[in-house]
Amino acid sequence: MGMRKVAVVGAGMTKFMRRAQETGRELAFQATKMALDSCEMTLDDIDSVALGTAPDAFDGLHMKGEYLSDGAGAWNKPYMRCYVGGGTGVFAAIQGWYHVASGLFDTCLVVCEEKMSSCKPHPQGAFLTIFDHTTERALKPNLVWIFALEMNRYMTVHGLEKKDIARVAVKNKRNALDHPCAQLAADITVEDVLNSEVLAWPVQRLDISPTSDGAAAMVFAAEHVAKRVTDKPVWVKGVGWSLDTAYWTNRDLYYPKYVESAARMAYDMAGIKEPRKEIHVVEPYDPFDYKELHHLEGLLLCEKGEAPRLTADGVTARDGDMPVCPSGGLLGVGNPIAASGIMKLNEIFWQLRGEAGKRQVPGQPRTGLAQSWGDLMQVGCVVVLGI
Amino acid sequence: MRTVAIVGIGYSGFRSMTPDISYKELMYEAAAKAYDDAGVDPQRDIESFVSVAEDFNEGTSIFDEYVPDQLGAPLKPVHTIPGDGIHGLIAAHMQVLTGAMDIVMVEAHSKASNILTPTDVVNFAVEPIYNRPLGANPVFIAGMEMNRYLHCTGTSEEQCAQVVVKNRGNGFLNPSAAYGARLSLDTVLDSETISYPLKKLEISSRADGAIVMVLASGDAAETLTNVPIWIRGVGWCNETPSLETRDWEGATYARKSAEMAYRTAGIRNPWREIDFAEVDDTYAYKELQHMEALGLCRDGEAGYLVEEGATELDGDFPINPSGGSLGLGHLLDAAGLGRVLEVALQLRGESGERQLEDVASGLAFSWRGIPTTSGAAVVLSV
Numbered sequence: 087m088g089m090r091k092v093a094v095v096g097a098g099m100t101k102f103m104r105r106a107q108e109t110g111r112e113l114a115f116q117a118t119k120m121a122l123d124s125c126e127m128t129l130d131d132i133d134s135v136a137l138g139t140a141p142d143a144f145d146g147l148h149m150k151g152e153y154l155s156d157g158a159g160a161w162n163k164p165y166m167r168c169y170v171g172g173g174t175g176v177f178a179a180i181q182g183w184y185h186v187a188s189g190l191f192d193t194c195l196v197v198c199e200e201k202m203s204s205c206k207p208h209p210q211g212a213f214l215t216i217f218d219h220t221t222e223r224a225l226k227p228n229l230v231w232i233f234a235l236e237m238n239r240y241m242t243v244h245g246l247e248k249k250d251i252a253r254v255a256v257k258n259k260r261n262a263l264d265h266p267c268a269q270l271a272a273d274i275t276v277e278d279v280l281n282s283e284v285l286a287w288p289v290q291r292l293d294i295s296p297t298s299d300g301a302a303a304m305v306f307a308a309e310h311v312a313k314r315v316t317d318k319p320v321w322v323k324g325v326g327w328s329l330d331t332a333y334w335t336n337r338d339l340y341y342p343k344y345v346e347s348a349a350r351m352a353y354d355m356a357g358i359k360e361p362r363k364e365i366h367v368v369e370p371y372d373p374f375d376y377k378e379l380h381h382l383e384g385l386l387l388c389e390k391g392e393a394p395r396l397t398a399d400g401v402t403a404r405d406g407d408m409p410v411c412p413s414g415g416l417l418g419v420g421n422p423i424a425a426s427g428i429m430k431l432n433e434i435f436w437q438l439r440g441e442a443g444k445r446q447v448p449g450q451p452r453t454g455l456a457q458s459w460g461d462l463m464q465v466g467c468v469v470v471l472g473i
Numbered sequence: 474m475r476t477v478a479i480v481g482i483g484y485s486g487f488r489s490m491t492p493d494i495s496y497k498e499l500m501y502e503a504a505a506k507a508y509d510d511a512g513v514d515p516q517r518d519i520e521s522f523v524s525v526a527e528d529f530n531e532g533t534s535i536f537d538e539y540v541p542d543q544l545g546a547p548l549k550p551v552h553t554i555p556g557d558g559i560h561g562l563i564a565a566h567m568q569v570l571t572g573a574m575d576i577v578m579v580e581a582h583s584k585a586s587n588i589l590t591p592t593d594v595v596n597f598a599v600e601p602i603y604n605r606p607l608g609a610n611p612v613f614i615a616g617m618e619m620n621r622y623l624h625c626t627g628t629s630e631e632q633c634a635q636v637v638v639k640n641r642g643n644g645f646l647n648p649s650a651a652y653g654a655r656l657s658l659d660t661v662l663d664s665e666t667i668s669y670p671l672k673k674l675e676i677s678s679r680a681d682g683a684i685v686m687v688l689a690s691g692d693a694a695e696t697l698t699n700v701p702i703w704i705r706g707v708g709w710c711n712e713t714p715s716l717e718t719r720d721w722e723g724a725t726y727a728r729k730s731a732e733m734a735y736r737t738a739g740i741r742n743p744w745r746e747i748d749f750a751e752v753d754d755t756y757a758y759k760e761l762q763h764m765e766a767l768g769l770c771r772d773g774e775a776g777y778l779v780e781e782g783a784t785e786l787d788g789d790f791p792i793n794p795s796g797g798s799l800g801l802g803h804l805l806d807a808a809g810l811g812r813v814l815e816v817a818l819q820l821r822g823e824s825g826e827r828q829l830e831d832v833a834s835g836l837a838f839s840w841r842g843i844p845t846t847s848g849a850a851v852v853l854s855v
Binding site for chain 2: 109141146147151152155156168170177184187188216219325326327328329343351461464
């Protein structure tokens, strides 16, 4: 049976940076307004609102979705918040898709907001409360520490050196120089990454994306509305998501099976048989440089252990055969957790419409993919967009 | 549009405290019962899992991490809705409606007895810049709203207290209810005033428990069960978190949720076309206010209907036959799924001593509690 077609018709985002002046509601409002303005729609045209935002602990706000609702344009509307940790951004788009694909609504506004700077002294503190209260919290682990374990395992299994991975940070931060919303765009070298401060070996400062404040929004519409609103609708071709066991210590961390599972679901829906050939531009989740490589492998866009070589050969450069993170990614643009997932989808939206300006990849891409990741190295969310 | 039915129901609880089991065990028990009821295997048959939870109620950030294992869902599509149980049910419903999925489950739970400082947790939901610094106990919001409701509609304090007598009495007939009791009107009216005019016994007490439901598309439902409970209509609405600008009189969120639910269900006259309802009664006056906002009666009429016994088990339009949150216990984020649970059990004819006669359709409505204006409604039928 045929499913209802759903299009993305509008996109907007705030600059990613430390936004001490604005509340989370104001950030959500700014991104919402930009997304609506981009497709000349108003809140009156919006039937439903889906919101994504990560831990309430950042803001010290219980039921943060309720607090953000009017900033996100949800006043007197059906409004629902979704949550899969760091994967929330791309998942919120999946939620927007099922709002419209269900047939209940013709339009859905998807808004993701994150304000990490209000968590003092550092947002990393909020992550101390994500661990199992009995088996892990007593060890006081933090995210850098567990991702260092994963990075180490990835390097060990494939015999990689730090410089093989550092190239990702160099590429993405350089790509971000062309993104007007970027927080940490920079022209750096592999040497700079290798000489930066060691946080938890093998993770060094320049391997990690910054904490950030920001918001991003998209407008989803059913086919008949999309065709009325724009000449250039971008269609949701496939969606997939997968959550692995909470017992991350029992998994082999060298490969993200949950990303593969999510990707296969999305490819099935999109009718994609050979992802490497059929997907022209990719925005995998890159909060750490090794994650971009890890995720390219999980997305079946290359063989296991092959991603570092593709990076070294320039295949993943903006003008390469398979551009990866042409936006600048989280490493360059910034990482306000949920908002960064929508930032990636917005980039695919702009790339497919040929509106990415200086960031535009060559060859008129027709199909693109964005992916996010989160929880305890546990969740993958994938959206395939196409024109 | 596709049709969707509830084909499996499982629950664990409800008790004022459950020191012997963890939240994971509560969830496991409810899920195992629901899968058994539907005759499905979670890894083989269920295509998507929705869990409902708020981090601060769990005491764990990014709580969705700890969901998949006890539900049989690792490496499957799983996501969390930080909302009410009915929001979760609707999220599962929408996924089936897309046509991409045939069998989807929803889970919600409460381990309220683990929360040492529940008032402080609610206070963290109060607007942080203008409202929280006032330092008031957040229940003041309910007291203010009740006062306004009584003033605008002419409803009496006795009529509100009668809701408590009815619901805790219904709870007495429900073996799953944590707070069933036979109370007199005077006992309720003489209980301590918490935030004038709201009395202590008019505030629902919390309970622990978990609820799981398995939803299936029409075709799948016909093969799985002889008693599908059809989802006829859904509606939800969020008014505003702002205390300063919200509608304090008419529960706009409930009115709009109901409008959408009736529209999608094709219902014009809910009092005639629906046989009974499970309606949020976190505070006793809320049951009355919600009845009016849901269009079950005219403004100011709900109090008289309760007084006359029209909403008793043997009345014209029974409300909260389960005992509601007052009798069953308030299940935090699972409260709405508790309302749906009773509607589904009644429609299946599995409500035991409190079973209503000849019921073919029912309404469930939930509210997310202070300080929110967020509600969700679902209309079910056999």
